[in-house]
Amino acid sequence: MVYIFPMTSSPLKPRRGRPPKSPRADQDTRAALIRSGTELLTEQGFSASAIDTILKRVGVPKGSFYYYFASKEAFGRAIMEHYGAYFANKLDRHLLNPRLPPLDRLAAFVADAEAGMARHEFRRGCLVGNLGQEVASLPETYRHWLRETLEDWQRRLARCLEEARAGGALAPSADCARLAEAFWIGWEGAVMRARLERSVRPMEVFIRCYLEGLPR
Numbered sequence: 001m002v003y004i005f006p007m008t009s010s011p012l013k014p015r016r017g018r019p020p021k022s023p024r025a026d027q028d029t030r031a032a033l034i035r036s037g038t039e040l041l042t043e044q045g046f047s048a049s050a051i052d053t054i055l056k057r058v059g060v061p062k063g064s065f066y067y068y069f070a071s072k073e074a075f076g077r078a079i080m081e082h083y084g085a086y087f088a089n090k091l092d093r094h095l096l097n098p099r100l101p102p103l104d105r106l107a108a109f110v111a112d113a114e115a116g117m118a119r120h121e122f123r124r125g126c127l128v129g130n131l132g133q134e135v136a137s138l139p140e141t142y143r144h145w146l147r148e149t150l151e152d153w154q155r156r157l158a159r160c161l162e163e164a165r166a167g168g169a170l171a172p173s174a175d176c177a178r179l180a181e182a183f184w185i186g187w188e189g190a191v192m193r194a195r196l197e198r199s200v201r202p203m204e205v206f207i208r209c210y211l212e213g214l215p216r
Contacts, residue, residue, distance in 0.1 A: 042130060094112065129191055154180040190206035
C-alpha cells in the first residue's frame with residue numbers, strides 16, 4: 001500500500017513533471033489535489049489513504065506530484081490548512097449569526113453537520129477527529145496543528161456562549177471556556193459514533209444532552 005504520509009518527515013524534493021500551461025492551471029490543479037485529498041482523508045484517515053488514489057481522481061500523472069508540493073508532509077499541511085479555513089468559516093457562519101439567539105446558533109451548526117453527514121452517507125467524518133486517532137504515527141507538526149485548531153474552535157464557541165451568558169441564557173457563573181472545551185471533546189465522539197451507526201442519532205443525543213446540561 002502507498003501511504004500519503006510517512007512515519008517521519010519527508011525530505012524536500014525538487015519540482016518534477018511537466019509544468020502546467022499557465023499559472024491559472026497551476027493553481028486550479030493544486031487546489032483540486034487539496035480538495036481530493038481532503039475528501040479522501042475525511043473518509044479514510046491517513047494510513048489508508050494513498051497518493052495514487054488522489055492523483056487518479058484529479059487526473060494528474062504520478063510524476064507531477066512534486067511539482068505541486070515539496071514533500072508529502074507539505075501536502076498534508078496544505079490539506080489541514082484548507083480544512084481549517086473551511087471549518088472556521090462554517091463555524092463563523094453559524095456562531096456569529098445575528099438572526100438567532102446564541103444557543104440556537106449552536107443547535108443550527110449541529111443540524112447543518114447532521115445534514116452533511118447524511119448527504120455523504122456517513123462516509124466522511126471530521127478531519128481533526130480522524131487525525132487525532134492516528135496522532136501517534138504522524139509528524140509532530142501535525143499534533144501541534146490539531147491542538148491549535150481545537151483551541152481555535154473552542155475560542156469561537158466560547159465567544160458565542162459568552163454572548164448567551166450576557167443575554168441571560170446562561171448562568172452568570174458559567175465558565176464559557178470550559179463549556180466550549182467540553183463541547184468539542186464530546187462532539188468528536190458523537191461524529192465517530194454517527195459514522196459507526198450510519199445515523200445522526202448520536203449527534204442528536206449529544207447536542208440535546210449538552211444543551212440541557214448547560215448552567216442556567
